[in-house]
């Protein structure tokens with residue numbers, strides 16, 4: 001047993017640099033933030049989608065304050081603030097993090113300084129406090145003490161300002177181990193974070209408690225919540241509707257079943273990569289590029305391999 005474990009460890013260690021090289025995200029460098037403009041889309045009922053650099057942002061305006069979901073990268077703070085002020089001069093009361101990744105929590109420090117209370121799942125706080133490792137690049141991010149949420153929760157909670165309720169729910173072990181999806185019932189707006197990406201494969205952060213089964217469960221939950229007129233703000237990609245979510249759920253199911261079979265057949269990750277199991281169909285619709293296709297194979301494999 002001991003020998004087998006040691007051999008396995010050695011193989012893993014040897015495979016890592018190559019695997020990491022394969023998993024480089026594109027583009028490898030961050031965007032030029034000075035050139036990025038925030039695009040605002042009116043979702044009705046004083047609710048807005050803001051697109052800039054990083055994950056999508058949802059902004060909901062109540063009678064005495066504003067609730068926002070996600071805060072992109074740190075350098076986007078001033079631009080996001082200006083875009084929100086263009087719609088309402090009311091104070092931003094809450095910033096909800098859908099998960100810990102920097103393209104969603106980069107704004108935490110800046111907005112906290114402004115007096116906004118950050119809300120997130122318990123595990124977001126734990127990860128930001130401890131420092132994190134990227135599942136795609138292996139890059140380390142040091143602890144971010146100024147980014148920690150003021151309020152955390154474990155299963156379900158609400159954030160309220162006058163005339164507005166945000167319903168927060170934690171889908172277990174999905175994109176990460178600390179995801180939150182937010183439903184603005186009156187506006188029929190559902191903000192999913194990275195558990196749903198409308199025009200691309202999701203990244204599944206297997207290194208930080210995520211898994212494809214959890215992403216599928218989250219999608220099934222959204223299918224119960226969403227009706228024909230529900231506006232779904234994905235973590236990345238354009239605003240979506242229920243029909244798009246149905247396609248996404250089907251893709252996940254196909255990918256999962258196919259990969260499960262390959263794993264049962266004893267295929268290694270390298271063998272699976274060489275087979276390109278999703279190239280004939282799924283990649284055409286969901287892979288932004290070849291690297292993204294490879295990364296999806298990797299994250300599905302990693303989250304299913306026992």
Ligand SMILES: [Zn+2]
Pocket residue numbers: 099101175194203
């Ligand atoms: Zn993410």
